[in-house]
Amino acid sequence: MRQGFVKVAAATPDIRVADVRYNTEKICEAIEAAADERAKIVVFPELCITGYTCEDLFTQEVLLREARAALLEIAKFTADKDILVFVGVPLSVDGELYNVVAALNRGEVLGLTTKTFLPNYGEFYEMRHFTPGPDSARRIMFEGNLVPFGPQLLFQATTMEELIVTAEVCEDVWSPIPPSIEAAMEGATVIVNCSASDETVGKDKYRRELIAGQSARLIAGYVYANAGEGESTTDLVFGGHNLIAENGGVLKESKRFRNDIIYSEIDIFRLVAERRKNTTFKMAAGRSLIRVPFYLEIEKTELTRHFPKMPFVPANEKERARRCEEILNIQAMGLKKRLSHTRARSAVVGISGGLDSTLALLVTARAFDMLGKDKKDIVAVTMPCFGTTDRTYQNACKMTVQLGATLREVPIAEAVSVHFRDIGHDPEDHSVTYENSQARERTQVIMDIANEMGGMVIGTGDMSELALGWATYNGDHMSMYGVNASVPKTLVRHLVKYAADVTTDESLKKVLYDVLDTPVSPELLPPKDGDIAQRTEDLVGPYELHDFFLYYMLRFGYAPSKIYRLAVRTFEDSYDTVTILKWLETFCRRFFSQQFKRSCLPDGPKVGTVALSPRGDLRMPSDACVAVWLKDLEHISLMD
Template identity: 65%
Template sequence: MRDGFIRAAAATPKIKVADPVHNREVVCSIIEEYERKGVELLVFPELCLSGYTCNDLFLQEVLLEQVREELENLVEFTKGKKMLVFAGLPWEHEGKLYNVAAAVCDGELLGLVTKTNMPNYSEFYELRHFTPGMETPVMTDWQDTQVPMGTNLLFSCRENPKLTVAAEICEDVWVPCPPSIRHALAGATVIVNCSASDEVVGKDSYRRELICGQSARLICGYVYANAGEGESTQDLVFSGHNIIAENGTRLAESGRFVPETVMADLDLERLNAERRRTTTYPAADRSGYQTIRFSLASSEKEQQETGKLLRYIDNRPFVPHNEQERSRRCEEIFTIQAMGLKKRLEHTGCSHVVLGISGGLDSTLALLVAARAFDMLNIPRNQIHAITMPCFGTTDRTYQNACQMTRKLGASLKEIDIKVSVTRHFEDIGHDISVHDVTYENGQARERTQILMDIANQVGGMVIGTGDMSELALGWATYNGDHMSMYGVNVSVPKTLVRHLVRYYADACGEEELKAVLLDVLDTPVSPELLPPENGVISQKTEDLVGPYELHDFFLYYVLRFGFKPSRIYRMALQAFEGEYDRETIFKWLNVFYRRFFAQQFKRSCLPDGPKVGSVAVSPRGDLRMPSDAARRIWMENLERIQ
């Protein structure tokens, strides 16, 4: 276990019905194979040591004795193996037969989890042989001692209590109130299911939705191991349909009708963070439960040898990769932004808005949102006042794009060259105009904001902010300059998503000339254009100064959404951006991210209003209530330890 990830596997051995010796041998061979692959939690199907389809052979003493002997052999085999194993078998206790899942780790039988819900309908006749399991644990004889037996058992890892495992068996998850619900409410973060679910037409889709849905509802990992080839086909066929899910996401799924083992790395820290932030998820109540400790301690060398994480890490977490889903998401976000502005216009009685149009991505998106909001209100678009304010850094490319786009959208365009006024301002404060420092840059931004505010007063309108969430996270905005507005429509849209929103509009607008302008905006380097161009080309590229936005958006997502440590985000970024950025580059910009994120909170503490569109936002009134003078020391020290 490393960085809060646990490698889990669901296995379907090819068994022989009523041959516990063969079945145990196959189970042990799988344990041996997947120990080498770093698996720490391995789940086998229901009654796999005997076979689920033994029917009345379950009443034969010789079968029950041999199963018990093979369980002893299995437990002995796991000595020295840092792996928690669940395997199904029939178990006799006080004259009754129970369907149980044995929890085994490092040469010890930890407990026997009983099946609670016995299907006795259609093709199932389990009550003919088995007694419904007790919820409250009892002690059952095992070798020269006793072990706990019952449904309400929790298996908690000594090294990382965030790994707390509980089990249910097959039908248990199909009932209206599965045991896994109370398991999770008692603190289980991973549910395992030893199952023998036969295959009929269409059942696999329902099974998949059931397991993924249960993992989402309970905010847990779910490892589902199903019986397969080798079970009797006298009346039924079992497909070995194995599934590993996490909080609604399917991490791994086997093919059907072949004995197969699937693996995935469950993210315990992510699950814990999600439960922690969801205030409607109750605190763990373990009353009525017995907790059993186990150990998965391994050396740092063994942890390193597990290699890459067996899970997909999205390097663009804000942007859906599926084109259809991305288009749907873009349309939804546009609507949220426009509805937010629409409400503000209605409330204030404004029928005019003012915004600075630069020919860059953010102001383009703000103008598109304003146009949609005005259409919703049936207000003429010419009451959108787009102001272009060229100065020392403005290039002809961005200027022309700003003008053409405004005209194509039917908004009013006004040009105010601010070179003279900014030059006079520098003279007034005694600043040498040849010194291109922060005063030189911010003086232009604040002059533009003053103009926008004054024009808004003239027309009885409001200034629309154009800055995006990525810029606010990094503090890449001039305080009381472009940082300020009367309503910020892009305030919770990350830069990587801004690009796709503009592209979506370009593809959907149906106007070729407007589309051509928007595509050229997309092709223009991101820049505040506050420094003079070189040979007419943009000289000041934002990503050269603060780093690639795709990296910063990745960092931002995992810092705010889950509160992960810098060292963990670094490890995830190495895998997510493999082949795009090297280790040194990722470390450099992660360092910059934390430094700027902490230092620039004062700008976020006084943000204008703006609509939240996704699960991450930086509004001081909503998602990020952070002190402006918080120390970043422990974050930086954690980051330094990985070098």
């Protein structure tokens, strides 16, 4: 449970209809197995102590008595286990029979959640046997103790107050207003569902979408345990279709028609962070639901869930292509509007032959196509200087020609040398002044060309560079519209690749593929033997790591120590722990120290869930201190 990860399980045990003794043994075996796997929450199917398909046997006193005794036995079985168990049982209360989910922890029955919506259509006849649960919960006498009984009980961990679990029963989640809605509004972060949903053609797809959708709507974890083999097949078949979801994503799903236990880890702190940011998720003004405390030990949760190396880039090729097309359209639509609004006659792009300026030029060409404007009014300016290599220069020229834009070359070495003389800088001193003088000269050139041509300078810098402050203030940092401002570097590469893949111009395709193979570099230092001497990732770190850090820090507000843990697991085949820690510290320091550059960022379109615009997603003071974030990493080597 450390860092908010709670391991959960959805279990479908082997059962026999009405054989309470056999079922109890199998349930206890599954609890033991889940406890051995260090699961903190385990959920069983609806009425699994007796079997869901007992039909009129539910009216038999002997079955109900045995089920009650079995519930107490299962509760006792949890006495020495660090686990919260939800198990379905029929229960007679005040002369009425209820379909109930019992919550068990450390030998006690903590609460009895009643089913609210009883299906009585198609193959279901629950109202023949059961009474709908009461409108609100109360306490009843159960085996000598007052136990909460009713809907929407909240079970809250004393060792992690953010872990609040509520239960609903099968049909409840299929109803128009599931009970879990109110429970979530009062703080429930994990919903469990003890279910007996039979299999019909196509129902599994709907069930999956339903559970994923409910977890998204409630910004919650959802653990769904379904009845399986062992239930009566007189008229129905149950497939044991178990699901674990988190905020719209399915973390784990069982194979149907096989009784099994599935496990995954729900990130409670991620859910809480999402709720904090989401102003449309309204918590209830007052508390009306019963809260029941339970105890779980805080310990490290072994992670089994997958964290993508490139969270900004879809892993599925088809989805990635769709996403790339959508992003290119968003970028182009934003630029189209700005060009139209300002009545700009031209667009000016500083083109270097690198990834970012290539993407900016491709987006500008697309915007001109949308406007029906002649692409000759796109002025692509190449400004060779001390670090320019022939490879990047040639690529910049070729792609400009192939796209139908106007190529303009303005060598800046002489102007920069004059500037060095004016400020008394030694040209042999290749310090930051040497580099930034070139970047600012280039910006001056394209700004003045834009003025001369009644045009607009299109910014090329990407979001990863902005996060790290890897831009020259009032140099490449500045433009009149930054089309790449919310596109991370790892995604820039895939957008250019997508453009190369779909173009029918073979010459352009060849150039774009060569750009993709070129090392990322600002080319501000003289080349060595004609090759690029300055590689960005050698200086600030690998962009795949920085984009990973950026995503989890900004999207979910994770602490650096938690980001480190996820990165170590995700990049174990690529980087050692020392390297990951080094670049994470670098990221934190640069992210805070470079905010002043983002505070005066030019306009640009937002394309994803993470963006750095000071007018939208990131309103951060430029003089905020990084100390707390670095302190979180101080004892990282001591974490088990």
